[in-house]
Amino acid sequence: MSIPTEKRPVLEIRNLTQNFGGLRAVSDFNIQLMPGELSGLIGPNGAGKTTVFNLVSGFYQPSEGAILIDGVPTGGLKPHKVTALGVARTFQNIRLWNEMTVLDNIRVAQHYRLGYGFFHSAVRSKRYMRREAEIAREAAELLDIFHLTQYADEFPKNLPYGTQRKLEIARALSIHPKLLLLDEPAAGLNSSDIQELIRLIRWIHEMFAVTIWMIEHQMDVIMQLCTRIKVIDFGETIAEGNPEEICNHPAVITAYLGDDTI
């Protein structure tokens, strides 16, 4: 049994700064996400939210500051290594592998714990057979949980948009993450789909006991789900607190509505 991790944050970001050329996309960003938390990150367009996610998932290397996943610093790690530490994410624009079956989409995401390489796949060793069977079984189970089994042999591009979102989340969860980053999960969904999405995220949060951090523009999604929200604008943190506090925070209102004091 592992040491209880109650007190250790799943994600800790210290003084994170990111420069693109002369542009400062993120500046001095700090956060601690405790296990089981469901937190939100909001801000106007171009505020640097996705950049933060890209930094956390290892897609960019931070100019300054440190990111720790469960106490492990991710500096210098390639994205797939970060993912193996237990960080999964979805994308603003759905990025499924469109010409690979739904089942294969889940299977390929198991690369971090394949436990075999080219040689085993060539000779079809015992280990290969065992691992492939396990992966196939787990993938099937996962699809079943998400009620996607009927689509297992379909190509994602042929699925309705809402289902694609769901599949992308399922794919992210298939790597058993400690931390799930959702980048605008409600984008492009209609209102009934949004209600279903809220239920889904809530259910995932309980069912998989995963820490969730999400970016979202739909305020009702954020307000209904998140216990803590952080607001950034031009890379700077401008507010932090629970939904109610954020709603009434003057800096947030200014950032969203503009400084229209006459």
Next chain:
Amino acid sequence: MKRLLTTLSISCIAMIMAVQVIAADTIKIGFNLEMTGDIPKVGESSKFAAEMLKADINGAGGLEVGGKKYKLEFIYEDNEAKAESAVTTTLKLIEKDEVLAMIGPNSTKQAIPAGQVANDNEVVMISPWSTNPDTTFNRPWVFRAAFLDPFQGPMAVNFAIKTFKAKTSAVLYDLSNDYSKGLAEIFKKLFESKMGAGSVLAFESHGTKDQDFSAQLTKIIAAKPDFIFLPDNYNQVALIVKQARQLGFKGEFMGSDAWGSSELMTLCGKDCVGLHFSTHYAAAGATGATKEFIERYKAKYSYTPDDVAALTWDATGVVLKAIQNTGGLTGKLKKDRKAIREGMAAITSFSGITGNMKFNEQGDPIKCGVVVQITKNGEFAFNESICPE
């Protein structure tokens, strides 16, 4: 879709397995030539010369072997200037077309693997043009009509030292062309052994399809050699000589038999006048059979034959002579082919248009070479004849 695939594959297999028709009273000779690919002109010249010879003999009623007249049938196959294609082509000629002997391939890249196959299958092959020793080495069934680099190299060296009074030289050759490279290396070795180490001031190379040689020439001209040795194909010679003149070089060039094409002068023009090269025969001032060949070829195809044409004519002539030497064909392929091989060995002297030749034990010809000079009229005039000791 399904049906399409099935029909396609079946028809393909059916066609490939198609049975060949065997005609009586004809002698079939295969030609394995480079008609497409890098050097289409070589294949074309070979084909033209062979066609002319065939028309001659068939026009005279056919080839008389052992008292019986046979019509000639020449089968031309394109080996696309590719080694693998040369092998399948050879096998096709040997097995499917059942030729008695094969002429070609001309270029070494094709001639070596094709020679292997011909030797394994015991069919006489004669390459008109290949100069690489490996083509015929340890292959009793493989012959050639051209002389080898170790003979032509000294020809160029001796002539240049004697006539140009040259003390230094430079070489520009084609790196990817084994003929050019081989000759360049032999030349360098010999020249330096005669004139002292370092007397070859520059030893530069270029690629097969290059068109610009200014960098190499700048380097060569800066070294100020007495002359430039240029064992290159005539089309490149034309460009190289022109560019050297444009870069201000006024000295001599010495060439090899690959210069020997009438096209050289159409391409090169006045820039090449006065230059020398070693070759198989001098077209200008030729006499007898050679003269006749040149004139008829020129009349038929409206250009002076190049060395490949002349060598193919001779190579084919040698094979026909060997067939006659058999003293009669049995119609049994294996036996006839063997008889032709013996017929080849039995040739003590063949007087071809590129000179008199006979074959040594490796299947290489022993014959004389000439050095010619390009005249104002663009003719290749006889200058000196050199025979092997």
Next chain:
Amino acid sequence: MENLVQNIINALQWGSFYALIALGYTLVYGVLTLINFAHGDVFMVGAYIAFFSATFLLTTLGLPGWIALALCIPVTMILTAMVGVTLERIAYRPLRNKGAHRLYVVITALMCGLILEHANLAIFGASRKAFPQLIAEHVYTIGGVTFTNLKIAVIATAFLAFLFLHWMVTRTRVGMAMRAISYDKFAVPLLGIPLDRIIVVTFILGSGFAGLAGLLFAMSYPVLEPYMGALIGWKAFIAAVVGGIGDIRGAFLGGFLLGAVEIMVVAFFPSTFRDLIAFTVLLLILTWKPTGLFGIAKTTKI
């Protein structure tokens, strides 16, 4: 020193041809992201068209050289442009309209090139053609450096062609439409720009300049053969990519860069190592700058 200057002139002349051909590659690529592998052979066709028109003008009509040249330039450019447009109309466009993967169009282009080469071989035979001399050649020697009027003309033409195309692409309506297409092929028709017409213009420009290159090439290296465009075509493609394909400046610079690398390697290293060193240099450049010298790094938006 003289050698260096001499080699710089050599490199400029040789690079001019790469640059002129690479311009055609890059224009078509910029608009269609199509590697037009037939371009080298269009160049060859240009040289042959120049040959036939020059011979006709000189021998049949008996015009003086400079008039023949003056007539030859437009004739060659127009006829070659027509060849390019024909290829686009009968081979590329139908495939594009069927929504084929772009690499299938590339392979079709490769096939078109083969057809051009071998049709030429089949029709005109394997004999090489000698290009007639249109203008008298003068060799000038200044301080040990030798050059000819033709070389200067070639280099100047390459620069003029570049300036013209650069002006065309950045300053004219058609050019702007071309650039717009390269940014977003789907939005452009919505803006009322006729996509197919712009593509045709692109092919006219690209092939026209290939024709000009063919004429100049035939004048500088007066030996024509059906395969003459294959190798130089490949190399010009390499030059265009190293410069940053899709960008006119990139193609121009890439052409001169490749010319310079090839000439300078020969000048200062054993010439047998030319391909080895030249291509290693290119490989390193592309490893160092993965989108070529002028190519804009495509940022992946997540």
Next chain:
Amino acid sequence: MLRRYSVHLSLATVGGLIVYLAHQEYISLYIMSVLMFMGVNIIMSTSLNLVNGYMGEFSCGHGGFMCVGAYVSSLLGVWLFAGDKVFGAPLLNPKYTLYAFPLLILVGGIAAALAGLLVAIPSYKTRGDYLAIITLASNYIIISVIENIGAIGGSRGFMGMKQLINAMGKSVDLPWMPIWVFLFTVFCIWLMRRYISSTFGKGVIAICQDEVAAEIMSVNTNKIKTITFMVSSGMAGIAGGLFAYILGYVNPGSFNILKSTEVLVMVYLGGMGSLSGSVLSAILFTILLELLRPLQIVKWIVIPLLLIILMQFRPEGIMGNRELGDIFPKLKKFYRFK
């Protein structure tokens, strides 16, 4: 039970039949040589499909890797078992040739796989048409290196491989070359099919479809790219080794850009991302080249024209990205493409 092994059985039957017919000389050497080059072409096109079809890169220097394989396996073979003017007497007794031959070919493949690093490493950063130029440059570099090594013949080529074939024939009197070509062709397809159908190998397809998603979803893209390039060039090396021994002579000029483009055409003719398509197109292409031989020059007008017309009708190649099993579902009973 029978169904499960039906593929193995039918392959064994076909192979056995070919060997028997060849041994009894029912198949002429000419057709045999066409079949052998067909095998080489199949390996070349399927292995290039791994990179160009499955991984979505545009490699146009496949001939270079073939060259490495051809040279390494022939040099090694001649050095060990034949001996010639370069190497002197053979190191080992030629009677062991038969047992060592597959190893020779494999070593050639491994050497070519290492040469594949020349492309694999830049591919971490460089993509698309820029990578295409790197592959092209590697092709030139490899050929240029070999042309510059005078000891192994340079542009004069290298020979002596025939002695090994003869030595094998002396050990056991069978037509060994067709056997080896057949076995290696089956081996290569089999290996690639296994690779590409494993969860590990599906990473290749993931990279093709969305590299960012692949990397984020824990696929080690650099490793997969390296392995794929190495497998692909390794197979080309195997094909090169076989090619060298079939010909008995190698010359760097045989592996230039023209060879590479020939393979390219086969891949796209068959369909990107379809192994059976590549096999089919290699077979079709080889037969077509052979059948149209009598046309001589015109052949090279007819073939491109045929291909252009074909592409107008099937703009995704013969098979698209489907396998035989997708077109003939009944076949799936006999084998699973998994």
